[in-house]
Amino acid sequence: MQNVIECRNLTHYYGKRLIYQNLSFDVPKxxxxxxxxxxxxxKTTTINILSGFLQPRSGECYILGEKIGEMNPLTRxxxxxxxxxxxxxQFMTIEQIERFYSSFYPNWKREAxxxxxxxxxxxxxxxxxxxxxxxxxxxxxxxxxxxDPEVLVLDDFSLGLDPGYRRLFVDxxxxxxxxxxxxxxxxxxxxxxxxxxxxxCIIMDYGRILIQMPVDxxxxxxxxxxxxxxxxxxQKFDSTILxxxxxxxxxxxxxxxxxxAVIKQLGxxxxxxxxxxxxxxxxxxxxxxxxx
Amino acid sequence: MFRAIFYKERVKTIWYALLxxxxxxxxxxxxxxRVSRALSLQGPEHIWIVMLQRDVIFVDMLKFVPMIIxxxxxxxxxxxxxxxxxxxxxxxxxxxxxxAVGAMLLYGVVxxxxxxLPALALMWGYLQSVLPTELWQHIIFTTIPxxxxxxxxxxxxxxxxxxxxxxxxxxxxxxxxxxxxxxxLSATPESYNGFLPELAILTALFAPLSLISxxxxxxxxxx
Amino acid sequence: MLRIIKIxxxxxxxxxxxxxLPWCYNFFFTxxxxxxxxxxxxSVVGEFAMLDHNDKKFSYSDRTGREYTExxxxxxxxxxxxxxxxTDGRFPETICGVSVTPRQIQISNFNYRIEPAELNKPQIxxxxxxxxxxxxxxxxLPDDVFRLTDTGIEFIDMATNSVNEKKSKAFTxxxxxxxxxxxxxxxxxxxxxxxxxxxGYVMLDADRKLFHVKMTxxxxxxxxxxxxxxxxxxxxxxxxxxxxxxxxxVIDTEGGFWVVNRPSYDVVKTGLPAIDPNEExxxxxxxxxxxxxxxxxxxxxxxxxxxxxxxxxxxSLIYDTPSDAxxxxxxxxxxxxxxxxx
Numbered sequence: 001m002q003n004v005i006e007c008r009n010l011t012h013y014y015g016k017r018l019i020y021q022n023l024s025f026d027v028p029k030x031x032x033x034x035x036x037x038x039x040x041x042x043k044t045t046t047i048n049i050l051s052g053f054l055q056p057r058s059g060e061c062y063i064l065g066e067k068i069g070e071m072n073p074l075t076r077x078x079x080x081x082x083x084x085x086x087x088x089x090q091f092m093t094i095e096q097i098e099r100f101y102s103s104f105y106p107n108w109k110r111e112a113x114x115x116x117x118x119x120x121x122x123x124x125x126x127x128x129x130x131x132x133x134x135x136x137x138x139x140x141x142x143x144x145x146x147x148d149p150e151v152l153v154l155d156d157f158s159l160g161l162d163p164g165y166r167r168l169f170v171d172x173x174x175x176x177x178x179x180x181x182x183x184x185x186x187x188x189x190x191x192x193x194x195x196x197x198x199x200x201c202i203i204m205d206y207g208r209i210l211i212q213m214p215v216d217x218x219x220x221x222x223x224x225x226x227x228x229x230x231x232x233x234x235q236k237f238d239s240t241i242l243x244x245x246x247x248x249x250x251x252x253x254x255x256x257x258x259x260x261a262v263i264k265q266l267g268x269x270x271x272x273x274x275x276x277x278x279x280x281x282x283x284x285x286x287x288x289x290x291x292x
Numbered sequence: 293m294f295r296a297i298f299y300k301e302r303v304k305t306i307w308y309a310l311l312x313x314x315x316x317x318x319x320x321x322x323x324x325x326r327v328s329r330a331l332s333l334q335g336p337e338h339i340w341i342v343m344l345q346r347d348v349i350f351v352d353m354l355k356f357v358p359m360i361i362x363x364x365x366x367x368x369x370x371x372x373x374x375x376x377x378x379x380x381x382x383x384x385x386x387x388x389x390x391x392a393v394g395a396m397l398l399y400g401v402v403x404x405x406x407x408x409l410p411a412l413a414l415m416w417g418y419l420q421s422v423l424p425t426e427l428w429q430h431i432i433f434t435t436i437p438x439x440x441x442x443x444x445x446x447x448x449x450x451x452x453x454x455x456x457x458x459x460x461x462x463x464x465x466x467x468x469x470x471x472x473x474x475x476x477l478s479a480t481p482e483s484y485n486g487f488l489p490e491l492a493i494l495t496a497l498f499a500p501l502s503l504i505s506x507x508x509x510x511x512x513x514x515x
Numbered sequence: 516m517l518r519i520i521k522i523x524x525x526x527x528x529x530x531x532x533x534x535x536l537p538w539c540y541n542f543f544f545t546x547x548x549x550x551x552x553x554x555x556x557x558s559v560v561g562e563f564a565m566l567d568h569n570d571k572k573f574s575y576s577d578r579t580g581r582e583y584t585e586x587x588x589x590x591x592x593x594x595x596x597x598x599x600x601x602t603d604g605r606f607p608e609t610i611c612g613v614s615v616t617p618r619q620i621q622i623s624n625f626n627y628r629i630e631p632a633e634l635n636k637p638q639i640x641x642x643x644x645x646x647x648x649x650x651x652x653x654x655x656l657p658d659d660v661f662r663l664t665d666t667g668i669e670f671i672d673m674a675t676n677s678v679n680e681k682k683s684k685a686f687t688x689x690x691x692x693x694x695x696x697x698x699x700x701x702x703x704x705x706x707x708x709x710x711x712x713x714x715g716y717v718m719l720d721a722d723r724k725l726f727h728v729k730m731t732x733x734x735x736x737x738x739x740x741x742x743x744x745x746x747x748x749x750x751x752x753x754x755x756x757x758x759x760x761x762x763x764x765v766i767d768t769e770g771g772f773w774v775v776n777r778p779s780y781d782v783v784k785t786g787l788p789a790i791d792p793n794e795e796x797x798x799x800x801x802x803x804x805x806x807x808x809x810x811x812x813x814x815x816x817x818x819x820x821x822x823x824x825x826x827x828x829x830x831s832l833i834y835d836t837p838s839d840a841x842x843x844x845x846x847x848x849x850x851x852x853x854x855x856x857x
Contacts, residue, residue: 054512077386482637
């Protein structure tokens, strides 16, 4: 499968603080990849590198086969960018902003934009800076849909959205991307709803990638285990048991390993009444990254 | 596509530009009104003589007006771009970033000329009807460096505003202040006459500085 | 491209540094020029006399080292302190063997300053020709101005902003008839009504010949002033002193300092060494016996005593005033009123 986005060995520091080292990933055509991580793990850094607003310390990124930084400006017609917080030109109205962008993109789909705008309860002359965060997100999304790019790069699109708008955004985007075979790279720190949207996920911790795999595969393997332990229990699990925690006499732990092997290990250490269950993406995220 | 950039700049600045035009022409008109009143109250003899003997030029109040207009124009044009980093939107447009910034600056310079030239034309039109060549040139030439300072203040403020880090913004701001001082070094009328070509070149040199800020922005420089 | 822009940036920074850093250094780390005592030539003792102010004390002396009391000092500079002498009842009957009255001193004393910044400043090119013989005590400013064109002199009526053709023609014809060749090379006058009398203008024509032009009873007056062989005038200064014995000072192309006497129009060379009025400030304090000419430049203050009768050099005294200021880039200078790189 053709990779639309390729990043090789990205390393970046802010001053002396390492953000990550040797980060590599690909986004194949037609896939939706989510870069998930807690705040400060380098999600926005990655987006900034991908959109050409940050020169990484080392490593290279390619979008649509062109190296970022040496990209032909016209290639940007094929890349849609959503800036963190759904930022758009605050000083324009929805009509003005449509008029402005339309002349930059040959395949401009005016109707796609106005279809979305018609659902917003905003006056045509209302400036964007007087809209709610949710309304602004729809303007930003509408502009990307009208641009009709091959690749969408979305930075923390869930930021500041209430559940309704978040769901609206997710559903609209998923349907659009799948129908038109678009490639999407996005980041989020809110994991709810991501299951509905993304095909592949990269979960980041400080300075490194924890896992990188299709969401289905992750949710198929990843399980939560609970059980009871006696007082004074001291865990001696190996590294396949992730983030075990004990609250009074209850134990909670996660693992990607086959169920039988995990139950066997837990049982051998004296855990009783072991219950194994599938989890949501959000639980898997917490299981992988820990609560803190 | 450049028309679209100009359109965006117009949306941002149209109200400020109209206000600035009114202030610019209004100030010039007010100055001319003062000259006219002085001419009718005190007689032309008095006016000519105070100009000849006491360096009076009647338009001193205009001195910093173009500079303030230029500074304000850059703020009105560039601060909305930098709020919440929406400058990234401009840089993501499918045109060269340097062309986008160049078009923005070109718009600003042309707009400032449209704001300044009617004021100069108004003063010229009136003064040449009541004063001999030597005296109206004396006044007009004295104001030219002030108008150049307007363009310089605009270009320098744009440069400082686009700089992504506060640390360098302060450094650049100090440099810009010192550069602007060059336009206001002498209170003697017409003292800049022989320096106007150099001053024009100096002013033009401020335009490309914004590309340094642009490059730093694109390299992701942060405080 | 970016490299060129960075070069521009650093060139601008270098320009500012060359401008501001020497200024800061000079402001914080160098004292002004060393102070020089107040010095005047005394014809009474035939020496320069100095008044110095050190440690909040005044000291009075002359160049030979003789010390004076304050009262003695008044007496050796009677032309300067005549007012004090009169008040104290100490005014002598004769000075240097000549019998004088305070009134005579008052009439013959003069001060004149020649400054580079007055020479090198923007000129509007409009002048006023006063009536030299109005028949009234006070001078009156005219209701017109004149400009010098390539072909003549043009009077403009201020009330109507229109050229007075008749007057212009009368003056142009008169000047042409006296051999004046337009355009004028230089003009000097002092068009103000706050002086005792008016002598109009001295001008150099296109051939650097010297002329005296004024208006008498509404009619043009023009006189070619004969110049000594080989002397080419460059800078002109009209004097209009109370004593009326001089018309103008002239500095020639070699820096020689000349006096145009009145009413003879004799052009007499003074004993002053060559001076450069673009660089040096001259202060002339004259009286009926002698002139003390102070010439000040960046590194020295020079005093010259001239005889008031034939302008010959009597004595000179030089104070070095070295400056440890460092020279950087500058836009303005106290020596002119222009802005430029220097």
